[in-house]
Amino acid sequence: MPRVLIIEDDRAVREGVRLALRRQGHEVAAAATGEDGLEQLRTFGPDAVILDLMLPGMPGLEVCRRIRAHDQVPIIMATARGDDTDIVVGLEAGADDYVVKPVRARVLDARIRAVLRRVGAASGDHGTPRTEHHGDLVIDRAGLTVTHQGRPVALGPSELRLLLTLSASAGQVFSRQQLLEAVWEHNYHGDARLVDACVKRLRAKIGEPAGRPRYVHTVRGFGYRFGSR
Amino acid sequence: MLRALSGLRVRLVVAFTLVAVVATVTTGALTFREARTGVLQQSQDTVIEDFRHRVNTLVPNYRFPPDESGLQSFANDVSRGGRSQNWRVLAAYRDASATSRPGDSFRELSQAMRESVRTRRATVFQRVTRDGHSSLVVGMPVTFAGQYGTQRRASGLEVYLTVPQREEQGYVDALVAAIERATVPALALAVLMALLAARGVLRPVRALRRATRSIAEGRLDTRLAVQGSDELADLSRTFNETAAALEGSVAELRRMEAGARRFAADVSHELRTPLAAMSAVTDVLDEDAAGLDDDTAMAVRLISEETTKLAGLVDDLMEVSRFDAGAAALHLDDIDLAESVRRTLASRGWLDTVRTSLPEPGALRGRVDPRRLDVIVANLVANALRHGAPPVRLRLRAEDDPHAGRRAVVEVSDGGDGIPDGVLPHVFDRFYKSDSARTRSEGSGLGLAITTENVRLHGGTVRAANHPDGGAVFTVVLPLRPDGAKAPVRRAAKEEQA
Numbered sequence: 001m002p003r004v005l006i007i008e009d010d011r012a013v014r015e016g017v018r019l020a021l022r023r024q025g026h027e028v029a030a031a032a033t034g035e036d037g038l039e040q041l042r043t044f045g046p047d048a049v050i051l052d053l054m055l056p057g058m059p060g061l062e063v064c065r066r067i068r069a070h071d072q073v074p075i076i077m078a079t080a081r082g083d084d085t086d087i088v089v090g091l092e093a094g095a096d097d098y099v100v101k102p103v104r105a106r107v108l109d110a111r112i113r114a115v116l117r118r119v120g121a122a123s124g125d126h127g128t129p130r131t132e133h134h135g136d137l138v139i140d141r142a143g144l145t146v147t148h149q150g151r152p153v154a155l156g157p158s159e160l161r162l163l164l165t166l167s168a169s170a171g172q173v174f175s176r177q178q179l180l181e182a183v184w185e186h187n188y189h190g191d192a193r194l195v196d197a198c199v200k201r202l203r204a205k206i207g208e209p210a211g212r213p214r215y216v217h218t219v220r221g222f223g224y225r226f227g228s229r
Numbered sequence: 230m231l232r233a234l235s236g237l238r239v240r241l242v243v244a245f246t247l248v249a250v251v252a253t254v255t256t257g258a259l260t261f262r263e264a265r266t267g268v269l270q271q272s273q274d275t276v277i278e279d280f281r282h283r284v285n286t287l288v289p290n291y292r293f294p295p296d297e298s299g300l301q302s303f304a305n306d307v308s309r310g311g312r313s314q315n316w317r318v319l320a321a322y323r324d325a326s327a328t329s330r331p332g333d334s335f336r337e338l339s340q341a342m343r344e345s346v347r348t349r350r351a352t353v354f355q356r357v358t359r360d361g362h363s364s365l366v367v368g369m370p371v372t373f374a375g376q377y378g379t380q381r382r383a384s385g386l387e388v389y390l391t392v393p394q395r396e397e398q399g400y401v402d403a404l405v406a407a408i409e410r411a412t413v414p415a416l417a418l419a420v421l422m423a424l425l426a427a428r429g430v431l432r433p434v435r436a437l438r439r440a441t442r443s444i445a446e447g448r449l450d451t452r453l454a455v456q457g458s459d460e461l462a463d464l465s466r467t468f469n470e471t472a473a474a475l476e477g478s479v480a481e482l483r484r485m486e487a488g489a490r491r492f493a494a495d496v497s498h499e500l501r502t503p504l505a506a507m508s509a510v511t512d513v514l515d516e517d518a519a520g521l522d523d524d525t526a527m528a529v530r531l532i533s534e535e536t537t538k539l540a541g542l543v544d545d546l547m548e549v550s551r552f553d554a555g556a557a558a559l560h561l562d563d564i565d566l567a568e569s570v571r572r573t574l575a576s577r578g579w580l581d582t583v584r585t586s587l588p589e590p591g592a593l594r595g596r597v598d599p600r601r602l603d604v605i606v607a608n609l610v611a612n613a614l615r616h617g618a619p620p621v622r623l624r625l626r627a628e629d630d631p632h633a634g635r636r637a638v639v640e641v642s643d644g645g646d647g648i649p650d651g652v653l654p655h656v657f658d659r660f661y662k663s664d665s666a667r668t669r670s671e672g673s674g675l676g677l678a679i680t681t682e683n684v685r686l687h688g689g690t691v692r693a694a695n696h697p698d699g700g701a702v703f704t705v706v707l708p709l710r711p712d713g714a715k716a717p718v719r720r721a722a723k724e725e726q727a
């Protein structure tokens with residue numbers, strides 16, 4: 001039974017989502033503030049976090065960054081602001097997915113299951129166990145660890161999955177749509193922003209110099225390609 | 230060319246020149262006439278007086294009636310007496326005549342004049358121009374004084390004099406030349422004045438024209454520099470006042486419009502929070518409705534349905550306010566359009582209800598915003614399903630335009646009654662409700678408006694029409710930019726950066 005933590009300041013939304021998700025079969029904890037959410041993250045130990053972007057006190061983006069600093073738990077952002085910039089900022093702060101409020105419980109449930117599947121799939125990716133070397137980047141597909149210049153890189157589930165997908169077929173160009181399907185399992189199409197934001201985060205974590213990426217290359221108009229140099 | 234000729238400058242120059250010509254010519258002509266008359270009158274008076282005096286002095290010295298030699302010497306004597314050496318004299322008595330110069334035919338003397346001298350018994354004169362030279366011809370009958378000086382009797386002796394008027398002609402010619410010489414500077418001065426006047430008028434007029442154009446192009450802060458206090462300065466001042474008033478009104482309108490837009494966005498946004506709570510539990514309500522009594526179940530389902538609709542409406546409103554605020558950006562991606570359309574239909578469960586005619590996979594690729602293409606197609610198909618009748622058809626094809634390049638055409642048609650003619654022009658308007666056939670809809674009334682905005686963002690067109698065989702046809706034409714072509718809207722910074 002997946003454990004979900006809801007961080008949401010509006011009582012009606014918090015209770016509504018909690019009720020709906022409980023009915024969908026999740027074990028749910030709820031926090032009204034970012035601080036409380038971070039506390040419950042420690043005590044409750046959720047499998048996924050649903051995080052409201054606009055919170056009193058500590059804003060959602062800050063909460064997201066703090067969670068990401070020491071935890072790779074999947075984060076789904078729930079935002080009442082559907083503007084591109086809000087979504088992109090949220091995704092770049094480390095969220096794995098986002099939903100624009102209002103959202104039906106079934107959709108939210110599907111998204112939670114999708115991110116959980118991603119984590120499961122990543123950790124359960126028991127192909128031929130091997131360690132790949134791409135320049136300074138070492139990817140251990142069996143141990144699901146990534147090191148860059150000998151230092152371990154803490155990647156979120158989406159980032160890890162993206163890196164594994166891209167590096168499994170180095171040199172091949174993936175369209176954003178293909179990556180959306182492979183990494184986020186969205187069967188609807190569109191949100192290329194997810195891919196772009198995740199690539200940006202991934203590049204930052206594996207120390208890509210701005211404007212001259214060494215591993216994840218942009219193929220203008222098509223998508224992305226992996227290749228060391 | 231024609232416009233330049235009918236321009237103010239040309240008209241002013243022509244008018245000034247005409248005035249100058251009329252003035253100089255009239256003045257010249259009058260002056261000329263008076264001067265000429267004066268010159269000629271004076272000279273002829275002198276000549277006639279001299280002539281008469283001479284004849285009167287000489288006549289008593291001759292025997293009467295004169296013989297031929299007497300006539301000859303009389304003519305010679307009279308001609309010698311003239312102050313000028315150019316006197317030619319003809320003396321005639323009955324059929325005999327003699328001239329002061331031998332063989333002089335005296336062609337200047339006309340028969341009419343001789344007749345007049347003979348009959349009127351008075352001094353007669355005439356100006357004659359011959360071969361370009363004018364001369365004065367004077368004729369005088371010699372008369373005897375009558376008894377008591379009352380009646381004069383003709384003696385039959387007639388004396389004629391021809392004096393060339395070279396000197397007078399010279400005066401007149403000089404007069405004409407002077408008038409001509411005076412006309413040229415007058416005309417030049419008139420043209421110069423006209424140009425100056427035109428410049429004085431045209432400069433402010435041109436400034437006014439430039440300023441008006443500038444205002445029309447949206448630079449509402451355009452003002453004119455006002456100089457002087459004439460009518461043109463008044464006009465410039467009025468222009469400035471009008472421009473200021475216009476600028477104020479437009480600013481006020483913009484402020485109000487921005488306020489209204491912000492209000493719509495804020496309201497929509499505020500609605501999202503309660504809707505988020507309601508939407509989350511609608512599934513719970515739907516599930517539990519089965520176990521409730523009929524009335525309660527109906528009430529619960531109604532709330533659930535309306536919540537879903539309200540959520541859709543708020544979503545659409547947010548989208549529209551994003552378009553209004555100019556905050557909608559294109560995220561172009563190179564995609565297979567047929568596949569994209571198929572996904573749109575599949576994700577909404579319409580694959581079985583919509584008949585499609587799509588190109589082969591990979592045959593039609595282009596740079597579009599996949600999310601917005603999804604909205605375009607979904608709204609058109611939803612509209613056809615909701616308002617039209619089956620069969621709903623979707624056709625996607627490529628079209629090569631010599632000017633616009635390669636374009637994708639999406640055609641959605643239905644088998645309904647079509648759209649009434651009065652409704653057609655408004656079908657893309659926001660919240661437009663047409664006649665009873667298309668009234669109470671499940672949609673927000675914003676779907677087609679959002680479609681239009683999305684198409685426009687791509688630089689494409691959308692139009693609605695009725696098929697000759699019945700049913701409405703919506704056609705979307707989207708330009709397919711080859712990779713690297715510039716998008717009409719700034720792409721997201723992250724993509725540029727990548």
